[in-house]
Amino acid sequence: MSDMSYVRSEMLPERAPPASQIGFVGWIRANLFNGVGNSILTILSLIFLWYILSALLPWIFAPTWNSGSLNECREIFGADGGHGAACWGVIRERWVQLLFGFYPEAERWRPIVGFGLLFVALIPVLFNMISRRMNWVLLLAVLGLAGLYLGGALGIIAGLLLLGAAGFVGFKAFTTSKEDRAAEIESGAKRLPNPFIFSAIYPFIAPWLLWGGSIWLPVGAALGFVVGYFAYRFLAPVVGSLAGLIIAVLAALIWWLLLMAPMVDQLDALFTIGEGPGAENLLALEPVESRNFGGFMLSITIGVVAIACSLPIGVVLALGRQSDLLIVKALCVGFIEFIRGVPLITLLFVASTLLNIFLPPGTNFDIILRVLIMVTLFAAAYMAEVVRGGLAALPKGQYEAADALGLDYWKAQRLIIMPQALKISIPGIVSTFIGVFKDTVLVSIIGLLDPLGLSNAIRADQDWNGVVWELYGFIAFMFFVFCFSMSRYSMYLERRLRTDHS
Amino acid sequence: MTTTTDPHQGQFRLSMLLYDSRYRSMTIQIVALIGFLMLIGWLLSNTAQNLADLGKEPGFSFMFEPAGYDINQRLLDYNSQDSHLRASLMGLLNTLLVAAMGCIAATVIGVIVGVLRLSPNWIVARLSAVYVEGFRNVPVLLWIVFIMAVLIETLPQPSAFRKGEASMSLWDTVAITNRGVYIPEPLFSRSLGDIHLLGSSALRFDVSLDLLALLAVLIAGILTSVLIKRRADVIQEATGERPRTWHLRVGAIVVPFILVLAVLGFYLGYPELKGFNFKGGTHLRNSLIALWLALSLYTGAFIAEIVRSGILAVSKGQTEAAGALGMRPNRTMSLVVLPQALRVIIPPLISNYLNLTKNSSLAIAVGYMDITGTLGGITMNQTGRELETVLLLMLVYLTISLTISAVMNWYNESVKLKER
Structure with missing residues (x-):
């Protein structure tokens, strides 16, 4: 065994x-x-x-796309058709209005082009995986499509030329591999200009496209920055950087306040054909009044401007709040706490009723501009708190290391502190962006025709009296798409900027 | 952040104001202060000039004039002959009412959804995620208007109850109509009456003695219950045996309360259909319900995320350490996990309460008479005092916000990790 x-x-x-x-x-x-x-x-x-x-599901897939009124929908479905199925006719009939408000039909290509260019301008800021040449392909393609859309001999020729250029650049970009291109650049081949140039120009193009008017106005406004830049460039070595900065700002202000208006008038006169009321300005777009703005175009306009302006203002406010200068700090804290303590609707009341009282007698400027100012200030205060959180989360050693390297305050902020602090606060920054975009619907309370304001008008229409789910569902869906993609983008950005190895 | 240089030898020169770090900060601050004061002065002088041009004398005396409008949903008595001040007070109480209701409901929703989102059950976690993303990514004003429209368009009219097309819910006690919800109201047949405080001034209010009596009994019951618990603690300390006290503790609260209710002759007044509308019961208007639902569902989605992150923030080692010490799961939860999770949860939770309170100002879109609807709406339009009313409105909200953030700072200070 x-x-x-x-x-x-x-x-x-x-x-x-x-x-x-x-x-x-x-x-x-x-x-x-x-x-x-x-x-x-x-x-x-x-x-x-x-x-x-x-x-x-039966509600969504109701064959009511072509109905012309709620009653027609009810006829399609018998007596209680209002409840069991959606009446999509309202969206078919009114979606253009929900997108553009009362923007004149002949001019609608302008917001569309503006929106397309917005993406082209945003891409180099938002993503780094698209090459420089692809950016230019996109820009040329959008401009070309705009030309074709415009029609007319000139538009079609220009559009075809631009599309051809886009195709050429795109073809070259596709046929040369990355390594070859890198070698070419290494050996001194000419590169296309940085697409950031277009991102910098876009803020001047967009208002011109949306509101119309003479092209020389945005050109003049942009020239102010050029004047300031050159003043700084040439004077800073002579009189020192701080004095140079002050002079540059003064020069730009003088340009905007005193010299710009005569120049614009002169140039306008130069390009105007004919006399009196029949005069036609060759380089001007048909002006569109602010009260014709509406729908998602208005929401996006307010949202984008407030988002773009609130970040720099918020950063400055956050730095002010963290600074050692007592008075500056007190001013920043007071501003932030005041704005954060009151609801946005009270600030919009200020925009709609009080801002004209605060300004010199006789000033009466555009309601959208007033709303933009208040929404931007509102967003900036929240942004400041988010950025302050990022600044506070940085280890103290980073500040001390910057000091030890002998960097001055602004260099330390620009090269060491801000890149890290902003990276930490990305989730907060993006959720503030989303909040701002959602808050743009509040303008309907002061009478602007954003999607919500339009929905009230549509529901007051006799044909669509009683439509609820379809209309609000559509608007909610649009907002959801925008906000959800922003939050997904912030997750992508966090992943992209992650530098730890966990 | 300041760089210090060696003390400068020699005379003071004017350029040192800009280029010497000892003086520069002072220069910048003074320039900033002067700029700020000039801005304020400029705004004030413009305002004075404009108001003079419009022929308006700034002042708050209009607040004591008769308001002349009615407020349909109110907590205290009010009629259209009362002053604007009293109308604003009604509005403020309505704001606080919907804010309190919203905070409670949002917390309940948020905690449930936040816990469900962490559930190992795939479907439940997904459904909660859909709820959270759906509500967070759509403007709250849209939810408010939408729920209001749904209430008005889809609920039955009171006349449908007469024709028998609709019937009351919950054993004929609650009537849900498109004019609002009627719920039973508590009444007392042997009521003690009210005391009227502050005479006939704008701030007058009545206090129900019945309510006071009930509150007193309730508080006394809770105190007794606490005393019983203390005694049980003492006995446990001395003998190691804990006497069974829960029936005593519940009885100490419930029995006297029911006795007082019986003495006061408590009964429920049910809503009844009279004529074209319901009478009796408490009438919750659509505007209140829409606002309440929308605010709580919207804020609940945010609170769910806060609760989720708070629970995730307590590292698993803490639970395991508590288990290693021999603690039972419920003791682990109450003594180890919750205190640490709450430290993460409470500050953003309170700031969400604050947001909810500020968002309640959107009531103006559905006609709920909160402070924005009374003071910032009808009073402003009737008196034409935009400057004064908006300033008062901001002051009210600022007071609420600063009070809440003071409470939050105090709390943060008290739960801060004690570093030694």
Whole structure:
């Protein structure tokens, strides 16, 4: 009996796990039915889902796209058609209005082009995976499409030329590999200009496209920055950087306040054909009044401007709040706490009723501009708190290291502190952006025709009296798309900028 | 952040104001202060000039003139002959009412959804995620207007109850109509009456003695219950045995309360259909319900995320350490996990309460008479005092906000990790 061994001399072959532990069944057992409580929860939520979907799906896929009024929808569905199925006719009839408000039909290409260019301008800021040449392809393509859309011999020729250029650059970009291109640049081939140039020009193009008027106004406004830049460039070595900065700002102000208006008038006169009321300005777009703005165009305009302006102002306010200068700090804290303490609607009341009282007698400027100012200030205060959180989260060693390197305050902020602080606060910054964009619907309370304001007008229409779900569902869906993609983008950005190795 | 240089030898020169770090900060501050004061002065002089041109004398005396408008949902008695001040007070109380209701409901929703989002159950976690993303990414004003429209368009009219097309819910006690929800109201057949405070001034209010009596009994019951718990603690310390006290503690609160209710002759007044509308019961208007629902669902989505991150913030080692010490799961939860999670949860939670209170100003879109609707709406339009009313409105909200943030700072200070 001594040869009876209890120890196995060779390994057993590995057996497949039981069928109930792997694949779909295993997943269901692990995630949905592990335990009594979980099973009950699963069944309850399945019943809930069934209940929702069985009501929602027939409602959504109702063949009412071509109906002209709520009554027609009801006819399609018999007596209680208002409840069991959506009446999509309202969206078909009014979606243009929900997008553009009362913007003149002939001019609608302008906001569309402006929106397309916005993406072109944003891409180099937002993403770094698109190459420089692809950016120019996009820009040329958008401009070309705009030309074709405009029609007319000139528009079509220009559009085709631009599209051809886009195709050429795109073709070259696709046919040369990255390494070859890098080698070419290394050996001194000419590169296309940095697409950031267009991002910098865009803030001057967009208002001109939207509001129209003479092209020389945005050109003049942009020239102010050029004047300031050159003043600083040439004077700073002579009189020192701080004095140079002050002089540059003064020079730009003098340009804007005193010299710009005569120049614009002169240039306008130069390009105007004819006299009196029949005169036609060759380089001007048909002016569109602010009260014709509306729909998502208005929301996006307010949102984009407030978002773009609030970040720099917020950074300055946050730095002011963290600074050692007592008075500056007190001013910043007071401003931030005041704005954060009151609801946006009171600030909009200020914009709609009080801002004209605060300004010199006789000033009466555009309601959208007034709203923009207040919304920007509002967003900036929240942004300041977010950035302050990022500044506070930086280890003290970073500040000390910057000091030890002998960097002055602004250099330390620009090169060491801000890049890290802003990176930490990305989630907060983006959620502030989303909040600002959502808050733009509040302008409907002071009478601007954003989507919500338009929805009231549509529901007051006799044809669509009683339409609720379709209309608000559509608006909510649009907002959801914008806000959700912003929050996904912030997650992407966080991943991209992550430098730790965990 | 300041760089210090060696003390400068020699005379003071004017350029040192800019280029010497000892003086520069002072220069910048003085310039900033002068600029700020000039801005304020400029705004004030413009305002004075404009108001003079319009022939308006700035002042707050209009607040004591008769308001002349009615407020349909109110907590204290009010009629259209009362002053604007009293109308604003009604509005403020309505703001606080919807804010309090909203905070409670949002917390309940948020905690439930936040916990469900962490559930190992895939469907439940996904459903909660859909709820959170759906509500967070759509403007709250849209939710308010939308829920209001749904209430008006889809609920039955009171006349439908007469024709038998609709019936009351919850055993004929609650009527849900498109004019609002009627719920039973508590009434007392042997009521003690009210005391009227502050005479007939704008701030007058009545205090129900029934309510006071109930509150007194409730507080006394809770105190007794606490005393019973203390005694049980003492016995446990001395003998190691804890006497069974929960029935005593519940009884100390419930029994006297029910006795007082019986003495006061408590009964419920049910809503009844009379004529074209419901009478009796408490009438919750659509505007209040829409605002309340929308604010709580919207803020609840934010609170769910806060609760989730708070729970995730307590590292697993803490739970395991508590288990290693021999603690039972519920003791682990109450003594180890919750205190640490609450430290993360409470500050953003309070700031969300603050946001909810500020968002309640959107009531003006559905006609709920909160402070924005009374003071910033009808009073402003009737008196034409934009400057004064908006200033008062901002002051009210600022007071609420600063009070809440003072409470939050105090709390943060008290739960801060004690570093030694």
